[in-house]
Amino acid sequence: MGDDRRFVLTLSCPDRTGIVARITTFLADIGGWITEAAYHSDDESGRFFTRQEIRADSVGFGIDELRRQFAEVAGELAADHWQVADSADRKTVVLLVSREGHCLYELLARWHSGELAADVAVVIGNHVELEPVARLFGLPFRHIPVPRDEVGKATAFERIRREVDAHAPDAIVLARYMQVIPAQLCDAWAGRLINIHHGFLPSFRGARPYHQAYARGVKIIGATCHYVSAELDAGPIIDQDVIRVDHGDSPSDMVRRGRDIEKAVLARGLTYHLQNRVLQDGARTIVFS
């Protein structure tokens, strides 16, 4: 890493005057060379958010000491969230897929090329169609079918949970995984469970969003990357994108054209997450992109 190693500080706290002065003075005092800084004061929620990247080699001590010292600042500011991450810590991702492969190809290509700064531990599919794609990239694939009956489903998700948790992943990505995640798992993986929805949320929640969009006659369709919460397609949105459609686009045209934005939005959202760029403010996200 060398010069590229960064300590990434994130913090949120009740807003008041002097917060930036306090944090930046702390960083100046320890000799921290800030390479990227972002701040946000939210007038509605009355909360303050910041993210700071500093060169690891600019600080005269290690991350544990930095955490110890920063804990004092966070305490003074009554922070409800704070973290110091080390860009040298390699992150781990688990992918869940069904039959549609475009998001899987996209993430694996970025992983293979080194663009995605994380390891993919395993690909889990409730169907076998995408096993060859995982194998192509030399990755393990677990086929865990999800039966329709409640008992079978519960057993399947128990297997999935064990498989996922074995890797202690930083992100569990639903890369067009066509199963509803049980509320219990949504809670267990809260803040790490990321979905790509092939619709412009909050419009067109649930199944077949492009067909819903066609039926409603919208002129623009979209895709949404969001954290998963127990309520279906209602978790905090990380990123969205849209494309213009017209009467000439059939539902299947929308499905095809939508793939391009789905995979781009998912890759972007996941990257923001892995780089500690996403902070939560209730149902909303602060994304320091």
Add this chain to the structure above:
Amino acid sequence: MGDDRRFVLTLSCPDRTGIVARITTFLADIGGWITEAAYHSDDESGRFFTRQEIRADSVGFGIDELRRQFAEVAGELAADHWQVADSADRKTVVLLVSREGHCLYELLARWHSGELAADVAVVIGNHVELEPVARLFGLPFRHIPVPRDEVGKATAFERIRREVDAHAPDAIVLARYMQVIPAQLCDAWAGRLINIHHGFLPSFRGARPYHQAYARGVKIIGATCHYVSAELDAGPIIDQDVIRVDHGDSPSDMVRRGRDIEKAVLARGLTYHLQNRVLQDGARTIVFS
């Protein structure tokens, strides 16, 4: 007008082979010089749609004879809609407004500069704030307050109906008119009543859509121009546009930034309507833009 005068034919009918051949052969036979042509076959609804602009001076007879002859073609094709319009017929528009002026300024500027090919007969407001804007452009303004009680409201909308119908307008435009139009009027003005909704429908129907968008934490906001039907904010969409927002945009920032797309989308949708570019296919529109 001279060379610029156009006859505009629009037609929709059940789809089958040979429709385009039938129509274009008819036009070729009468010497019609087509300056713009558009076709759409909808696989889902099984219907066919077309719009043809021909130079009026290329046909050896007047619009009545053209209508008579085209009626035969339309009959053969079992058309459920057909029309022959004359671009030389000046169209009439009535505007309904409340307190927000940006859409009114936009439409009046386009009217004043000659860009909007229609006359504005009257501006009707349920508040007086925008009277000076109508007067500025030399247009009559009718202040028709809409009380909250049912009887007062019914009386007010009866006055509005008389005022509007007196002009037999080609379009009745709700230019940020903050009242729900009674179902009876929606029916009476069906296909001519156009609204701009300051949200990306079908998301955020009803009141304060930007505040809804903020609360939901979306990363893109939009505006929707649509025909009004009895169900609130659910009529056929003519056009939409969006802008990207982020955590830094408060609800009032969204209100301010949204104005630019609202007025642009409304002006575009109204222009399409006045140029007979919008055909309806159930809840959807075909827009030959």
Add this chain to the structure above:
Amino acid sequence: MGDDRRFVLTLSCPDRTGIVARITTFLADIGGWITEAAYHSDDESGRFFTRQEIRADSVGFGIDELRRQFAEVAGELAADHWQVADSADRKTVVLLVSREGHCLYELLARWHSGELAADVAVVIGNHVELEPVARLFGLPFRHIPVPRDEVGKATAFERIRREVDAHAPDAIVLARYMQVIPAQLCDAWAGRLINIHHGFLPSFRGARPYHQAYARGVKIIGATCHYVSAELDAGPIIDQDVIRVDHGDSPSDMVRRGRDIEKAVLARGLTYHLQNRVLQDGARTIVFS
């Protein structure tokens, strides 16, 4: 104004550690309630930029004392630019136009509605076509024709200069003014002279950019708001926007469709300028939007 009155601090200086700490500590020390803050460190130029809005009533003294105290901070930081503006100071704008009216209507509508926080002192046209528009809004219009010969041209621009300078405007806006401004005036009005170019710069500089765009067969066209420098269409860009076109768009379609983005981009760029949101970094701009 009351609670809405703001002191707006802008500063640029060589980048080094501790700048944010210095500035925010200064603001905290004087009790400044920051309502909006933005920072940018430019790795390429090695310079630092900031803009801070603080509530005027949060500081225990007036703007002169604030300037005096902030001058010390700016001195320590070796600032090459710094300013403290008062949002209560009403700004003045002068508009130059030719025959195309859409940008003029847009700016005057925003001025008339109170959305543009500035006075329009005068509209100057080298043609008379837009005089009625200025008069409509109750504004003075000066017709200063610009002859083709060098002497006549120089005389005309001398008249324009006197007319403009008489108002000491904060912005001189070329709202589709189809004359090249003499280099001498570009220098005299540097940082205050704003143009809207109806092309996506640096593509399609000079005359008839939409026709150039058509001939080149681009699939996207744009508009650019920029500060004017002596080199034609080469000054620092403030904002740009684009729309998608296709083979069906003739040059005149592009002209018509382009108007919507031209006026929106100009209004946005001018607003950023008037709110002291634009800082210059050589040929580039920092826009704290």
Add this chain to the structure above:
Amino acid sequence: MGDDRRFVLTLSCPDRTGIVARITTFLADIGGWITEAAYHSDDESGRFFTRQEIRADSVGFGIDELRRQFAEVAGELAADHWQVADSADRKTVVLLVSREGHCLYELLARWHSGELAADVAVVIGNHVELEPVARLFGLPFRHIPVPRDEVGKATAFERIRREVDAHAPDAIVLARYMQVIPAQLCDAWAGRLINIHHGFLPSFRGARPYHQAYARGVKIIGATCHYVSAELDAGPIIDQDVIRVDHGDSPSDMVRRGRDIEKAVLARGLTYHLQNRVLQDGARTIVFS
């Protein structure tokens, strides 16, 4: 294929009345079931363009007879281009790459998933970095270095020519290939040689377009898929896309963010080409997307 097999007719000719009638009557007479039709009359060039997809099983004869009969229609219309393609004919693509892999991954993923309706015959690289990517997908990779000296370069391109021509490809794709193709090869492969330029042409031709864009301070960057002609980055544009940037985006941020649009635009442009959706009108393209 079955119901999915299509005959695709494309034609361009001087514009006059009756062309659509002639073509559609011909298709109706042979029982052709049109599944997609597009027309364009270009007022500037005075030429007419059409593309028709018909179900192969709706015509009572094979493609040779269809070509024979359509040749008569094309003759009557003085067509300067016409073609009847069969969607059952598998197309072939050759890819040229250097060191940047994102476009290669994108095309190979689409090929592997079956989304790209063509075979990839070979990947040719002037560097070896992307050999593992081709191998990953089980594709042959030819390393043909291109020396800087004229003789070595000519020899290298002669090898490339033989390798490419051996496959008689329908498309030769420069997937971020960082060498200028000799004029002779541009001519030999005219209409089949497709490049992705990482800039919004005609701006920023040549090397390091994102650095050029940064230096110029543009607020929007783009990517352009175009046919290659002998003049560098000046061939007919097939598709373009853009993303908004701001002062916070360094040149390397632009490089990274630009990848997403580069690969999407290239994939789209190549697909249009392979589906015979692109017709040329001098330096412009008609894209029936």
